[in-house]
Amino acid sequence: MKVAGEVVLITGAGGGIGRALAREARRRGAAGLILSDLPGPGLESIAAETGALAIAGDxxxxxxxxxxxQQGEAALGPVGIACANAGTAAGWIEKGIxxxxxxxxxxxxxEVNVLSHVRLSRAVLPGMIARGRGHLLQTISAAGLLTAPGAATYSATKHAALGLAESIAIAHGKDGIGVTALCPQGVDTAMLADVKDEATRADGVMSAEEVAALGFDGVEAGQFLVTPHERVRRYMTKKAGDYEGWIISMQEYKARMRR
Incomplete structure (x- = not known):
């Protein structure tokens, strides 16, 4: 589904990948942008920059x-591409249980990493299905495919978000609905700055702009899984081929990081 001519809705648009998605959608010729985040200057500035409709909320x-x-569609028309992008890394553990x-x-x-995806899909899917077309771009994480060693909260909810994306793709693909799961590793955002676990940076840190462009490339190609960091696919193959070996190797990696 081409971005050009579509109304694009983006949550978590006040910074990081969300801000980059807004710029990229505008660059690709989106007919309108509906941007959401918590109230603050981040949302206000990206809305002013891109000429978007900003709707603040929790x-x-x-x-x-x-x-x-409802408010966004009343102002700009039906949402063609909905980007469930907001996320939180709260609960990262450096030491202890x-x-x-x-x-x-x-x-x-x-609430943020899973239920916001549920609620956004619930709000936009009926209209998309009735029109026979639409796309969901879900910002998830490589932690949803693998695991972030220092974050059970993050990894567990990102696994759930990926399962949700798969479920929507399977259930509604024949209704004209596309789903793209965007699963990067380290991205140069404020969230990464708050995370001290070096596993998230082990394969390099990409810019939010690079990740956003690859996400919309996936939307336009009708691709389900987008892994901006190339090694993620190889890790997935290794994990699936020898699950016990993967767990052991990650235990050893975690032990090395503690030294």
């Missing part, structure tokens, strides 16, 4: 996403 509010889609973060942190990770 994705953890179950009423916000339906209102976001990996499941130590409190229930409130687990709930935050679940």
């Amino acid at each position: 994705l953890r509010d179950p009423d916000f996403i339906p209102a976001l889609v 990996i499941t130590a973060p409190g229930d409130e942190i687990w709930a935050l990770a679940w």
